[in-house]
C-alpha cells in the first residue's frame with residue numbers, strides 16, 4: 290500500500306513518508322482494492338470524532354484511473370464507515386480531484402488552501 294501511495298501521491302511531488310506520518314495509522318482503517326495479489330487502489334479512514342471520519346490517501350493505480358474503481362472503493366469505504374458508526378465523512382481533497390468527489394455527493398466547505406504544495410478544498414458528506 291505504501292508503494293502505491295508513494296507512486297501515485299508522493300513521488301510526483303518529490304515527497305516521501307516519515308515514521309511520524311505512518312505511526313498513527315496503526316489506529317486507522319486501511320482499505321485496499323485487489324485483483325488477485327495486486328493492489329489497484331487504496332484509501333484510509335481516520336477517526337476525528339465519534340461521529341466523523343476523515344478519508345485520506347485515496348489513490349488509484351495509474352492504469353486503472355477513470356475506470357470506476359475509485360468510485361466503487363469510495364462507496365465501499367463509506368459503507369465501512371457507516372457500519373463503524375460514523376455519520377459524516379470529511380477530507381482535504383486535491384483541487385484536481387474535486388470533481389470526482391462532487392460526483393459522489395461531497396460538498397466543498399470553506400476556501401481553497403494549500404497542503405503538500407497543492408491547492409485543496411475541505412469537503413464533506415453525510416453518510417447516514
Ligand SMILES: CC(C)(COP(=O)(O)OP(=O)(O)OC[C@H]1O[C@@H](n2cnc3c(N)ncnc32)[C@H](O)[C@@H]1OP(=O)(O)O)[C@@H](O)C(=O)NCCC(=O)NCCS
Pocket residue numbers: 297298347348349350353354355356357358359360361381382383385386387388389392
Ligand atoms: C482521483 C481518483 C481517486 C479518482 O478515481 P478513479 O478511479 O480515477 O475515478 P472513477 O473512474 O471512479 O470516476 C468516477 C467519476 O468521477 C469522474 N472523475 C474521476 N476523476 C476525476 C477528476 N480528477 N476530476 C473530475 N472528475 C473525475 C469520472 O469521470 C467518473 O465520472 P462518471 O461517473 O460521470 O463517469 C484517481 O483518479 C486518482 O487516484 N488520482 C490520482 C491521485 C489523487 O488525485 N487522489 C486524490 C487525492 S484527494
